[in-house]
Each structure stands twice: as structure tokens, then as C-alpha cells.
Amino acid sequence: MSEPSQEQQAAQVVEAELQEAIAHTKCHRCGCFQDAVNALDQSAALAALLPGLFGEAKARFEARRYDCLGCEVCWPALASNAATEIDPTLADAGHCATAEPVLRDGWPPLPGDYKVLRHRAPVAVCTLNADDLVGRLAMAGPAGMAIVGTMRTENLGIEHLIRNLLPNPNIRFLLLCGDDTRKAIGHLPGQSLISLMRHGLDEHGRIRDAAGKRPVIRNVAPEHVEAFRRRVGIIDLIGETNVEAITEAIAQAAARDPGPDTTFLPEGHHFEAEHATEATRLVSDPAGYLVIYPDRQRRQLVLEHYDNTGVLTRILQGETPAALYGTVIAARLISRLDHAAYLGRELARAEAALRDDTEYTQDKAPGASEPAEAEPPTPSCGCSSCH
Ligand code: SF4
Numbered sequence: 001m002s003e004p005s006q007e008q009q010a011a012q013v014v015e016a017e018l019q020e021a022i023a024h025t026k027c028h029r030c031g032c033f034q035d036a037v038n039a040l041d042q043s044a045a046l047a048a049l050l051p052g053l054f055g056e057a058k059a060r061f062e063a064r065r066y067d068c069l070g071c072e073v074c075w076p077a078l079a080s081n082a083a084t085e086i087d088p089t090l091a092d093a094g095h096c097a098t099a100e101p102v103l104r105d106g107w108p109p110l111p112g113d114y115k116v117l118r119h120r121a122p123v124a125v126c127t128l129n130a131d132d133l134v135g136r137l138a139m140a141g142p143a144g145m146a147i148v149g150t151m152r153t154e155n156l157g158i159e160h161l162i163r164n165l166l167p168n169p170n171i172r173f174l175l176l177c178g179d180d181t182r183k184a185i186g187h188l189p190g191q192s193l194i195s196l197m198r199h200g201l202d203e204h205g206r207i208r209d210a211a212g213k214r215p216v217i218r219n220v221a222p223e224h225v226e227a228f229r230r231r232v233g234i235i236d237l238i239g240e241t242n243v244e245a246i247t248e249a250i251a252q253a254a255a256r257d258p259g260p261d262t263t264f265l266p267e268g269h270h271f272e273a274e275h276a277t278e279a280t281r282l283v284s285d286p287a288g289y290l291v292i293y294p295d296r297q298r299r300q301l302v303l304e305h306y307d308n309t310g311v312l313t314r315i316l317q318g319e320t321p322a323a324l325y326g327t328v329i330a331a332r333l334i335s336r337l338d339h340a341a342y343l344g345r346e347l348a349r350a351e352a353a354l355r356d357d358t359e360y361t362q363d364k365a366p367g368a369s370e371p372a373e374a375e376p377p378t379p380s381c382g383c384s385s386c387h
Contacts, residue, residue, distance in 0.1 A: 010085040011049040014040070017079035018057055025131045026113040026150060027075065028060045031067035036076035043087040066111035070101045070156055108164035109269045114149020119271060121146035122172045122257040123250045124165050124232075128152075128190045130178025130241055142247040144254025146171055150178075154192030154212035159220050161193070162228050167269035169260040173253040175235040177246050188212040190238045197234040201225060227264035279338060284308065287335040290328070292346045292362050294354035301350050305333045321347030 004012070018037070021027040040046055041054040084091045103109045107119060113131070115138040125148040127133040137148045146168065151157040165171050174197075180190035192210035199208035201222060207215040217225060237249055291304040295317065303324050305314040314333065318324045325343055328334050334343060346362055353360035 007049070007086050010082045011046070013082035014046065014079045014086070015050055015053055017075040017082065018053060020075040021079070022057055022060055024075075025062075026069060026071075026152075028062040029065035029113070030069055031064055032069070032074055033057070033076045034061055034064060036080050037061075039090060040080065040083050043083065043090055045087040046083055046090075049086065065113075066101065068101050069112060070110075070160070071152055073153065103163075105269075107167055107269050107271060108147065109167065110160050110164050112149055112160060112164065114147055114164075116147045117141060117145050119146065119168060120170050120273075121254070122170055123175055123235075123253050124148075124171050124173070125175045125177065125246070125250065126151050126161065126190075126193070127178035128176065128180050128238065133178050133241055133243070133246075136243050137246060140243050140247050142250045142254075144250045144257070145247075151189045151193070154189045154207065154210060154215040155217065156219075157189045158193050158196060158207075159217055162220050162225060165232065166224055166228050166264075166266055169231075169262045169265060169270065171232060172258055172261065173233050173235055175237060175246065175249060175253065177237040177240045179241070180238050194234055194236055194238075196225070197229055197232070200229060223264075224266060231261045231264070283336065283338070285334060285336045285339045287333055288313065290333070290339075290343060292343075292350050294350045294360055296354065296357075299354065301347060301354065303328065303347075321351050 018040075021033050027033040037054055037057040041058070047054070080090065101111055104111070108114070108116065113134070115134060117138065121144050123142075123144045124146055125137060127137070127148065127150050129150065129152065131150055134148050134150060137145065147165075151161055161174075165174070174193075176190050176193065178190075180188055188211050192207050192212040192215045195209040195211075195215070196207045196217070201217055202208055205217050205222070207217065233253075235249060235253060237246060240246060286308070288305055288307040291306070293302055294300075295302045298317070300317040300319065301321065301324055303316045304312055305316070305328070306312055314331070316324055316327050318327070321344065324347055325340070328343065329340070334340050349363070350360050352358070
């Protein structure tokens, strides 16, 4: 059998690298993958050699969540490089699959394959290579968990993790779970991160005792690494993929939360809670006002809409607050955000009164000085003082 030609070998590389990206959900949402596939799909030479491959890749596209994750090993980039050996015009396609992502305002500063649940919680969870675990844990939503995401490499991956977690002083624990191995490339990010937390960096920025391929931290200042090590305790559940076991460990860690540590915060990206105050001035809604009450006989929530001359225009009834406020919004019976917030609160109160068979009195609208009248309704507003 004859040796494959250089072109066939290049095509095999393109296919193998794109199949890696196809197999990883982080790539499906990444601009690098989508731009690279779109560019490669323009080449007739590639299409002839790899029929169906780009269609298969495009079928994996998901809503773009980041332009580039900055992964050190980027499969679409490797595929693109190999593709230029087959079709040199692709070299001018202009997509860059390996650019370092830009820091943005807010927290977390770097985009990535993670989900944020809340800022003020003490546990960050890293699922390593277990993509599906991110969604399953986010769905479970344990109260102690601030953020959950994957991590692929022991250099850029760990750097991104530190840069994203260090600005949040509430995070005091990092729980590692999921699968740490990726045989094709040989990274061991979980083992490397645990080594970093336990043993730190040597004078060359190399993680002591790390077993991964290139465990070197170059883009995070050593004092930031040290601050992270001091602040955050590591919980080693590498290999664990059971959501219940992980949420139990999160709850145990949260019970030991020592509180926020503000002794070292990098510039920017951290937040202080602002004291919220009630509205002091009432602004009426040009769309009119609403009267809300529970109809105990029919077991329904009722909402009456009046225009600002006091004329009834609609009566709505439904089983849930969502049904009523959804209809109100769709029919444009409300136009101000403060009134919409008020409506949601009042409907929830009316629902609770209906469910618990307790008294319900429509509260005054935000900023109103006069209390609303009790049920049965009158055409004066909870939003009533708004007209
Ligand atoms: S940067 Fe990372 S997520 Fe994006 S395509 Fe490359 S490997 Fe996939």
C-alpha cells in the first residue's frame, strides 16, 4: 500500500484536530472554532478531501459565548495551520485562534467555560475536563457555590482561574472534581493546581511537583499567586462526578466559611455591596394603574387595569403571578420598571394569601404616601396613588 501523500496527511490532521473540537462543548461556543470552520468551509480543495466534516462541525455551533478562550492547545488553530498546506489561500483568512482574551469590566474579568451563580458565596468549583458537570451543578445551584467551570491546562487554565477568582474576596475554597486526564495532549491541570496550592512556584515560575506537561505560570504575578494560595483552601475531589457528593462537600465547606478576605485585592473587578434605598418619589405610569386581589371562590388571582382617568379597561384572571404579569407586559398595560417590580411583588403576596387563606391588602406603590385600600378592590392604586 502506498504512503499517503503530503496533502492527505494534512487532511488527516485537519480532520483529527477538528474532531477534537467537535468533541468538546467549550469549543462549540467559541469564536475560534466557529470562525475557523466557516473559513475552512470556503475552500473547495478541502471540501473535496473532507466531505461532510465542516457540516458536522457547524451542526455543533452554539450561541457564541466568547471570541476566544485562549486555550494553549487550540484544535481549530492546529486544523487551520494544517489546512494551509492544502489550500494556501486560507493563510489569508485572518482568523486567529490563539489570541489571549481581553480583560473586560465586571466580574469575572476573563470569559470562559463557566457559570456564575452568585458573587457572595465561598466556594468555587472546577470540574476539570467534565463539561457536563458544569451544567448539572449549576442546575443543582447549591447556596455555597459562587462559580463552576472547567479547566483544561496547567498553565493558561490555572492562570485564568486565578485571574478570575482573585478579585472576589468571598471565595475561600476551590473544590476540584471531574476527570483530570486528557490522554491525547497530556495535561494534568487538577494535579498541577493542587501542587500549586500546596507547594507554590519555584524561582522560574514552575509549579513545584506538578506532573503536567508545561506547568509554568507566566502571566500571573507571583504575589498574586501567593495571595490566592493564602486566601483559598483546596478541596480535592478529583475523579468525583456525583452531583450529590459534590454539593454535600460544598455545603460542608460553606459551613466553615471564614468570611471575605480583603487583605489582597488586585486592581478592579471587585465589588462592594451598595445600600439599597426605597423610592421616595412616586411617578405615575402613563399606561394606567392596576388593582390586584385574590378571588377566593374561583381560586384565581385577579387584576384590573384602569387608565389614568379611573376608567376600567381590562380584567385579567389566572392561577399564577407569571400568567398575570406576562399578560400585562404583552398587552403593554404597564410601562415603568418600578411599577413592574411592584406588580410582581403584589402578585406574589396575593398568591400567598390565596394559598394560605390569609388576608390580602394591596400595598402602596413605591414612593406612595397613602396606603392602598383593602380588598375588595377600589380603583385607587396600590399603584393607586399613582394617578
Ligand atoms: S480557544 Fe479553546 S475553546 Fe476556543 S476553539 Fe480553541 S480550544 Fe476550543
